[in-house]
Amino acid sequence: MTAPADKREWPLWEIFIRGQHGASHRHVGSLHAPDAEMAILNARDVYTRRKEGVSIWAVPANAIAASSPSKKGPLFDPAEDKAYRHPSFFPIPKDVGPM
Amino acid sequence: MYAQMVKSEASNDDPARLATFQARIDAGDKIEPKDWMPEGYRKTLIRQIGQHAHSEIVGQLPEGNWITRAPTLERKAILLAKVQDEAGHGLYLYCAAETLGVSRDEMTGMLLDGRMKYSSIFAYPTLTWADMGAVGWLVDGAAIMNQVPLQRTSFGPYARAMIRICKEESFHQRQGFDIMMKMCSGTPAQKAMAQDALDRFWFPALMMFGPSDAESTHSAQSMAWKIKMNSNDELRQKFVDQTAPQAAYLGLTIPDETLRWNEDKGGYDFAEPDWDEFFDVLKGNGPCSTDRIATRQKAWDDGQWVRDALMAHADKTRAARVAAE
Numbered sequence: 001m002t003a004p005a006d007k008r009e010w011p012l013w014e015i016f017i018r019g020q021h022g023a024s025h026r027h028v029g030s031l032h033a034p035d036a037e038m039a040i041l042n043a044r045d046v047y048t049r050r051k052e053g054v055s056i057w058a059v060p061a062n063a064i065a066a067s068s069p070s071k072k073g074p075l076f077d078p079a080e081d082k083a084y085r086h087p088s089f090f091p092i093p094k095d096v097g098p099m
Numbered sequence: 100m101y102a103q104m105v106k107s108e109a110s111n112d113d114p115a116r117l118a119t120f121q122a123r124i125d126a127g128d129k130i131e132p133k134d135w136m137p138e139g140y141r142k143t144l145i146r147q148i149g150q151h152a153h154s155e156i157v158g159q160l161p162e163g164n165w166i167t168r169a170p171t172l173e174r175k176a177i178l179l180a181k182v183q184d185e186a187g188h189g190l191y192l193y194c195a196a197e198t199l200g201v202s203r204d205e206m207t208g209m210l211l212d213g214r215m216k217y218s219s220i221f222a223y224p225t226l227t228w229a230d231m232g233a234v235g236w237l238v239d240g241a242a243i244m245n246q247v248p249l250q251r252t253s254f255g256p257y258a259r260a261m262i263r264i265c266k267e268e269s270f271h272q273r274q275g276f277d278i279m280m281k282m283c284s285g286t287p288a289q290k291a292m293a294q295d296a297l298d299r300f301w302f303p304a305l306m307m308f309g310p311s312d313a314e315s316t317h318s319a320q321s322m323a324w325k326i327k328m329n330s331n332d333e334l335r336q337k338f339v340d341q342t343a344p345q346a347a348y349l350g351l352t353i354p355d356e357t358l359r360w361n362e363d364k365g366g367y368d369f370a371e372p373d374w375d376e377f378f379d380v381l382k383g384n385g386p387c388s389t390d391r392i393a394t395r396q397k398a399w400d401d402g403q404w405v406r407d408a409l410m411a412h413a414d415k416t417r418a419a420r421v422a423a424e
Binding site (some may be wrong): 008009010012028029030031032034035038045046049050066068069 | 131133134181183184187190194197202203204259260263267294378409410412413416417
């Protein structure tokens with residue numbers, strides 16, 4: 001803790017990258033930067049050195065709302081007993097052909 | 100490895116919670132930053148990931164030494180890209196450690212004042228161009244050996260950082276071996292330079308895995324928590340078994356007269372490094388230890404005005420934007 005108290009650290013940003021083939025932006029990690037412009041420039045250097053993406057989103061880490069890990073059970077409970085949402089729930093006879 | 104002699108912290112937590120936590124780990128669950136975790140798990144991880152991150156950053160220095168003196172423009176561009184990767188790896192790891200409640204600036208402070216360590220290997224000098232080959236081949240090779248299993252470590256952010264790093268690390272080892280192949284197919288003087296680099300880096304590379312299992316007092320807890328996946332001796336043996344044939348391919352001699360294939364154990368017998376030297380280097384008495392920290396300190400001090408200026412600019416632009424609204 002040798003960093004003097006008056007020295008503010010650069011804020012934390014969460015970085016999202018969209019790859020080449022039209023997939024959605026995907027979280028790749030975080031980094032520190034003084035502002036959004038620098039966050040995007042730093043993200044280019046830290047997360048796209050091998051052409052991993054064609055678009056970068058930088059979001060202030062403290063702007064992200066997250067579900068609580070302790071409520072993991074109850075929050076996701078409603079999906080627990082609804083296997084019929086998956087197509088494999090419905091057996092289709094072979095004779096019917098592709099579906 | 101990049102994290103050596105990481106002291107495990109004891110936990111004074113509620114035994115029932117500890118048992119539930121251990122059960123999650125045994126079941127292969129990933130622990131995420133907001134999950135409950137024992138204080139010892141958190142502290143040990145901060146120390147281990149921090150040491151790993153510092154090693155990536157300090158590890159830039161021995162190679163940075165040769166960027167301006169690389170023999171061709173292509174070699175220079177490749178070395179530059181490798182050193183830039185190391186900076187990236189340091190940043191991924193600092194971010195993983197930060198999710199545990201320590202800031203990057205705090206960790207930097209602890210590196211500079213000696214409370215946190217970096218890998219012993221980077222306290223050795225890089226004297227010739229062949230050292231760039233030996234470092235990539237041996238040092239990055241040893242690092243990969245340790246980092247591949249860490250992709251399955253129990254702490255989510257650490258595992259994810261390791262996955263990114265492993266993807267990039269293989270380039271590092273291959274470019275090193277490529278330098279060695281070039282030197283070994285060159286003039287007798289060039290080949291002698293490659294041999295000299297191997298002579299100097301062999302034992303320090305073996306030390307990267309840490310002391311022998313018998314002396315490694317903190318391994319049991321870390322292995323139970325899955326923040327250490329293999330024992331030091333296991334990984335060292337694997338490294339020697341993989342590297343010995345590569346040295347033979349290059350026509351180089353590993354500087355160990357006792358090195359020979361042992362049919363019974365299906366691996367090589369080899370000499371232990373000088374552990375007194377290892378402990379001495381970890382204490383900060385390596386050939387370049389003082390220089391490495393002095394260089395990091397200078398970079399930190401010289402960069403202060405840049406960090407401040409960018410922050411001031413960001414504040415000013417934000418204030419102007421608010422005023423305009």
